[in-house]
Structure formats: structure tokens, C-alpha cells
Amino acid sequence: MAGSENQTFCLQEVLDGFKLCLSPDKEVYMEHYVSGWRGLIKFLNSLGSVFGFITRDVVSKVQILVGLMNGANSSQYVTVQSMVQYELQNQQVDLTMTGVHPQSGCRTLLRLHRALRWLELFLERLRISTEDGKTSVMCSEAYNESLAQHHPWMVRKLAGMAFLVLPGRPAFFDIMNVGPPEQVVAMLGEAVPLISEVYQITEELYAKHNLLDLP
Numbered sequence: 001m002a003g004s005e006n007q008t009f010c011l012q013e014v015l016d017g018f019k020l021c022l023s024p025d026k027e028v029y030m031e032h033y034v035s036g037w038r039g040l041i042k043f044l045n046s047l048g049s050v051f052g053f054i055t056r057d058v059v060s061k062v063q064i065l066v067g068l069m070n071g072a073n074s075s076q077y078v079t080v081q082s083m084v085q086y087e088l089q090n091q092q093v094d095l096t097m098t099g100v101h102p103q104s105g106c107r108t109l110l111r112l113h114r115a116l117r118w119l120e121l122f123l124e125r126l127r128i129s130t131e132d133g134k135t136s137v138m139c140s141e142a143y144n145e146s147l148a149q150h151h152p153w154m155v156r157k158l159a160g161m162a163f164l165v166l167p168g169r170p171a172f173f174d175i176m177n178v179g180p181p182e183q184v185v186a187m188l189g190e191a192v193p194l195i196s197e198v199y200q201i202t203e204e205l206y207a208k209h210n211l212l213d214l215p
């Protein structure tokens with residue numbers, strides 16, 4: 001993460017990342033996937049230290065992926081599809097137990113992929129919410145429907161506590177840096193289907209290769 005980058009969150013940046021993610025034949029470009037996540041990290045940073053344990057986890061996973069994308073086998077990490085093919089063909093993935101490859105691209109991206117489902121569910125709730133909607137409730141409902149199933153008790157408890165101090169809907173909309181609420185809602189209407197498509201394509205790819213439960 002370069003220090004000179006603009007650290008202010010803007011929903012448009014996330015949208016752009018996920019917009020550019022899909023190739024014409026529906027492959028998922030890792031560069032843009034990671035760029036969408038970099039935008040989300042800025043949002044997490046703006047939430048402060050209570051969310052630090054989440055931010056650190058996302059940052060470390062993005063760093064692992066960037067390391068692979070810039071490493072000796074960089075040409076294999078252009079799309080999620082090429083990464084899966086390369087890592088499986090070259091036994092670079094721990095399929096049943098953590099062991100030799102605890103930081104494979106496939107297992108690392110799977111964690112972010114599951115979080116993308118949370119994001120989709122949360123943003124859709126935010127989009128259709130009323131002015132007095134509670135972000136903590138939206139967040140925790142989306143979490144319980146997605147990520148929570150993959151987290152142990154302690155992580156679920158910590159996440160639940162963090163949700164309680166989330167800013168309210170108006171502050172959330174301000175942080176998004178888009179403009180008045182109607183514009184935020186319109187942009188969310190654009191973002192949710194995009195995120196959903198990237199999620200579905202990745203989900204089908206992982207399901208096809210039996211990678212959805214990587215340790």
C-alpha cells in the first residue's frame with residue numbers, strides 16, 4: 001500500500017474497481033478485484049480502531065494477493081480463473097488441511113470472496129433503507145447470512161460488538177463521498193449488481209473445482 005495514495009474513501013473508486021473486474025468473457029481480473037478492496041480498506045480505516053482487527057485482516061489478505069501478482073509467477077495471477085488453474089495444477093493449494101501452502105492465492109481470495117457476499121447483502125439493505133434505518137442491524141443481518149457461518153464464536157462476538165459502534169446511515173452516506181442521499185442510493189443501485197456478478201462468477205468457479213471449503 002503506497003503511502004502517497006489518496007486515503008479518502010470514495011464509493012466511486014470501489015465501483016470502478018468492480019466494474020473493470022470482468023473481462024469480455026467473464027474472467028475476473030485480479031488487479032481490479034484488489035483495487036476494489038483497496039477502496040474498501042479506506043472505508044474501514046475511516047471507521048477507526050474498533051474496526052482495526054477487521055482492517056488488518058483485509059490488508060494482510062490483499063498484501064498476500066499483491067505479492068503473488070507481483071511475484072515470480074505473476075503471469076499466472078492475472079485472472080482468478082488463471083490463478084485457480086495454476087495453483088491446482090501445480091499443487092500450490094492446501095485442499096483439506098492447512099499445511100504447506102497456508103497463503104495460497106485460492107484460500108486467500110476465498111476469504112475476501114465470502115466477505116464480498118456480506119458486502120452485497122449489506123449494501124442492498126443500505127440501498128433500500130429509510131432515513132432512520134440502523135446500519136448496525138443491516139450489518140449484522142448481512143453478516144449472519146454470510147460470513148458468520150465461516151467464523152468461530154470469538155470472531156462473531158467481536159464483530160457483533162464492532163457493529164454496535166457503526167456510524168448511523170447519514171454519516172455512512174457522508175463518508176461515501178458521492179453527494180446527496182439520492183445520488184448515494186443511485187450509485188448503490190449500480191454497485192450491488194456489479195458486486196453480485198463478480199461474486200457469482202467466482203462462486204461458480206470455486207464450486208466447480210471444489211474450493212469453497214478450503215482450510
Ligand SMILES: CCCCCCCC/C=C\CCCCCCCC(=O)N[C@@H](COP(=O)(O)O)[C@H](O)/C=C/CCCCCCCCCCCCC
Pocket residue numbers: 011014040041043044047051053054057058111112114115118119123139143147150155159166176215
Ligand atoms: C461501499 C461502502 C460502504 C460499505 C463499506 C464496507 C467496507 C468494509 C468492507 C468489508 C469488510 C469486511 C471484511 C471482512 C473480511 C473477513 C475475511 C475473513 O473472513 N477473515 C477471517 C478468516 O481468515 P483466516 O483466519 O482463515 O485467514 C479472519 O479470521 C477474520 C478476521 C476479522 C474478523 C472479520 C469480521 C467481519 C465482519 C464483517 C463486517 C464488517 C463491517 C465493516 C463496517 C461496515
